[in-house]
Amino acid sequence: MTAYRYEVFTSDIERHIAAGTYKPGHKLPSVRVLKEKYKTSISTIQNGYEYLMIKGLVESVPKSGYYVSRQPFPAGHIKAVSRPPAVRDAVFRHRLQQTTGEGKPHSTAAFHAAAPGDLLMPQKLLLRTMQQVIRESGAALLRYYPPDGSPLLKEHIVKRAAGYNTLMQPENMLITDGALQALYIALAAVCMPGDVIAVESPCVFSVLEVISMLRLRVVEIPCSSDGFDIDFLKKSCIHAPVKAIVVTPNFHNPTGLLMTTAQKKQLLTVAQYHNIPLIENDIYGDLHFGAERPENILSMDDSGLVMTCASWSKSLAPGIRVGWLYAGKFFSRAEQLKFSLGSSVAPVYQETVAKLLQSRQYDRHVRAFRLQLARNAFMTINLLTTSFPAGIRYTTPQGGYGLWVQLPARTDISRFYVQCDKIGVQFTPGASFSYGNDYQRFFRIVFADKYTARRKQALRLAGQNLR
Numbered sequence: 001m002t003a004y005r006y007e008v009f010t011s012d013i014e015r016h017i018a019a020g021t022y023k024p025g026h027k028l029p030s031v032r033v034l035k036e037k038y039k040t041s042i043s044t045i046q047n048g049y050e051y052l053m054i055k056g057l058v059e060s061v062p063k064s065g066y067y068v069s070r071q072p073f074p075a076g077h078i079k080a081v082s083r084p085p086a087v088r089d090a091v092f093r094h095r096l097q098q099t100t101g102e103g104k105p106h107s108t109a110a111f112h113a114a115a116p117g118d119l120l121m122p123q124k125l126l127l128r129t130m131q132q133v134i135r136e137s138g139a140a141l142l143r144y145y146p147p148d149g150s151p152l153l154k155e156h157i158v159k160r161a162a163g164y165n166t167l168m169q170p171e172n173m174l175i176t177d178g179a180l181q182a183l184y185i186a187l188a189a190v191c192m193p194g195d196v197i198a199v200e201s202p203c204v205f206s207v208l209e210v211i212s213m214l215r216l217r218v219v220e221i222p223c224s225s226d227g228f229d230i231d232f233l234k235k236s237c238i239h240a241p242v243k244a245i246v247v248t249p250n251f252h253n254p255t256g257l258l259m260t261t262a263q264k265k266q267l268l269t270v271a272q273y274h275n276i277p278l279i280e281n282d283i284y285g286d287l288h289f290g291a292e293r294p295e296n297i298l299s300m301d302d303s304g305l306v307m308t309c310a311s312w313s314k315s316l317a318p319g320i321r322v323g324w325l326y327a328g329k330f331f332s333r334a335e336q337l338k339f340s341l342g343s344s345v346a347p348v349y350q351e352t353v354a355k356l357l358q359s360r361q362y363d364r365h366v367r368a369f370r371l372q373l374a375r376n377a378f379m380t381i382n383l384l385t386t387s388f389p390a391g392i393r394y395t396t397p398q399g400g401y402g403l404w405v406q407l408p409a410r411t412d413i414s415r416f417y418v419q420c421d422k423i424g425v426q427f428t429p430g431a432s433f434s435y436g437n438d439y440q441r442f443f444r445i446v447f448a449d450k451y452t453a454r455r456k457q458a459l460r461l462a463g464q465n466l467r
Contacts, residue, residue: 111426166298275305
C-alpha cells in the first residue's frame with residue numbers, strides 16, 4: 001500500500017530514537033539535510049517532523065531546529081488487574097452503563113462513541129461513490145445478492161490484504177453485516193452454550209454482549225500497559241477447557257495498544273499447542289499511527305486455526321454495515337451459520353466499498369484519517385496531562401481512536417460522573433468493559449472527531465472537576 005512520502009525518513013528517525021542513537025535533547029538533522037538525503041521536498045520533510053511532534057517524539061525550537069523530546073508525556077503504567085485464572089458466567093452484574101452524560105439533549109462533547117465523528121467522516125466521498133454505484137449497477141442492486149457476499153468486494157479485500165503479507169482465498173471469505181456479526185458467526189462455529197472462551201480484559205462491551213447472547217462462559221485475560229498476559233492465558237488453558245480465544249491484537253479497544261510481533265507469535269503458539277481456535281478482530285488495523293500497517297495473526301498461521309474479522313464502520317462510517325470473516329478450516333460451518341441467519345448485506349453498500357478499494361480512494365482517505373487521529377491522540381494526552389489531577393494513568397495508543405484512563409484511588413467516581421452529566425461530557429465508564437467489577441476507576445476516551453474549542457474546553461472542565 002502507498003505510504004506518505006515522509007514515512008520513509010520518519011521511520012528511520014523513530015528507529016534511532018528507539019535504539020537510543022538519538023537521545024532526549026539530541027538535535028535532529030535539518031530540513032535541508034533530510035531533503036537532500038531522501039531526495040524529496042522541503043514540505044514533505046516538514047510534514048514528517050509535524051507527524052513526529054504529534055507522536056510526542058520530537059520538539060520544535062524556533063530558529064534552532066528539531067530535537068528529540070526531553071520529556072515524553074508521562075503516561076504512567078497501568079497494571080493488570082491481579083486475580084487468579086477463573087471462569088465467569090457471561091452475565092453483566094450491573095447495568096450496562098455505556099456513557100456518562102446520558103439524557104442530555106445536546107451534549108457539550110461526546111468522547112464515548114467509537115465511530116468517526118461528523119467532521120472526520122468522508123461523507124461527500126461516500127455519497128458520491130454510492131451515487132456512482134447506483135448509476136452503474138441500477139436494478140441489479142435490488143435483486144438477491146450471493147449470500148456469501150459480492151465477488152468483486154472479496155477480490156479487493158484479498159488483494160489489499162496481500163499488501164500486508166496476509167494471504168487469503170476469496171472462496172473462504174464471508175461478507176457480513178459488520179464485524180460483530182462476523183464475530184458472532186466465528187464463535188458459534190466453534191462453541192456451544194456453556195463452553196469457556198478466553199477474552200481480553202478490559203474488553204469492549206459490544207463483544208461482551210455477543211458472548212452473552214451465545215450463553216458462553218469466559219476467562220478474562222488481563223491486559224496492561226505491557227500488553228496481553230500470555231502467561232495468564234497459558235495457566236487458564238490448563239485450568240479450564242478453553243474452546244476459543246478472542247483478541248484484538250492491532251489497537252485493542254479500549255487501550256489502543258498494539259501487540260508486538262513476538263506477542264502475536266507467542267499467542268498463536270499457545271493456541272496451536274492446545275488446538276484452540278483463535279479469533280482476531282482486526283477492525284482497527286488500518287488506523288495505525290506508525291509508518292507501516294501491522295501484520296495480523298492470520299498472516300503467521302499455517303494451521304487454519306485463526307479466524308479474522310473486520311469491517312469499515314471504524315474507518316469509513318458506522319452506517320456502512322459491511323464486514324468480513326475469514327474462517328480458516330471452520331469455513332463450512334461458518335458458511336452454514338451465515339446462510340441460516342438469512343441476512344444479506346445491502347448490495348449498494350458492498351459495491352460502494354468495493355469501488356473505494358478498487359479506485360484507491362479508500363487508501364487516500366485512511367492515510368489522512370489516521371494522521372488526524374494521531375493529532376487527536378496527542379491533543380487528548382496533552383489535555384489529560386495539563387487538566388487532570390496528578391496520579392492519573394493512561395495508555396498511549398499506537399493506533400485506533402481510544403485510550404484507557406485510570407483515576408487515582410482517592411477519586412469519588414460517582415461524583416465525577418455526576419459532574420460529567422451536568423456539563424454534558426460523555427465518556428464510557430470502565431465498568432462496561434468487564435463482567436465483574438474490575439474497572440470502577442477507569443473510563444475510555446474516544447478521540448475520533450476534530451478538537452474544536454468546545455471539545456477542548458469540555459475535557460478541561462471534566463479534569464478540573466477531579467481536582
